[in-house]
Every structure is written in C-alpha cells, then in structure tokens.
Amino acid sequence: MPPTPHFVVVRADWLRDEADVARVRREVFIEEQGVPESLEWEPLDAECAWFIARGGAMVDAGDAAGEVVGVVRLTPDARIGRMAVRACWRRRGLGAALLAAAMEEARRLGYGGVRLSAQTHALPFYARFGFRTEGGVYQDAGIPHVAMSFTFKDFS
DSSP states (O other): OOOOOOEEEEEOOHHHHHHHHHHHHIIIIIIITOOOHHHHOOGGGGGSEEEEEEESHHHHTTOSOOEEEEEEEEOTTSEEEEEEEOGGGTTSSHHHHHHHHHHHHHHHTTOSEEEEEEEGGGHHHHHHTTOEEEEEEEEETTEEEEEEEEEGGGGO
C-alpha cells in the first residue's frame, strides 16, 4: 500500500480560493450526492470563514500549495457547514482537521458554541467531537439530516 499523502488545513482567502472551494463542493454535493445546484450556492458563502485542506505531492515536498481536497465553512452566526472531502481523500483525518479548524475559529471569535446540520450517516463522526443531537431527522436537499450543537463551556 502506498504511503498516505500529507495535507495541511489553512484559512481560505475567498477571493483567491473561491473556485477551488466550488470545485470540491460541486464534486461532493452536486455530482456525488445529487444536491440540486440551485440549493448549493448561497450569497452567504462570501461572508463566511472558509478552511481548506490542501494535499498531494506539493504538500509532501513542503509546499502548502497542493490541490484543494477538502473544505468547510463557519458562518457569521456560528454554524459549521458545507464540509466536503473528495472521495479519494476520505478516512485520512481531513474531516477531523477541517472541523477542528472551524471550531477553533469559532472559539477565537468568542462564540459560545457552534451548530451544524449533519447528514445522518455522519452523526457518529460529530458525536466523537462532543456534538449533541437536537430534535429528529429532517430532509435537506433530499438527504436526511439532524441538527447538532456543541457548547464550548462544556469542553473547556
């Protein structure tokens, strides 16, 4: 088995990185999961703090300019969302690193906690980080989701 390529998570610059963020979101949400394109793009995107995971040979060589292979956003109202990791990069810790970056930014901004809308298959992933479910299952873009929250004071 070949070695696992490394990755880095960095704060995105929306003006510079928007196309790369969109590419990952299109691949994961629109093409892979069948989310209608009209539901994926929001004016809010430009107002969010975005984090991107870069990976590949360039990162392995010490250059943080590798391809964008994962993304997540933190909205101004403390919601984490649009987390997407390209299929060939899953199960390598990118999701955990992206989530940690968004949560750290929320804490830095003084938010008391964060909320998210989790696809039901990802509930165990978020629960490992201390997120708690709120309410039942609902449909979002034809995909079952559950609201979840995390309060920083509970885990300081």
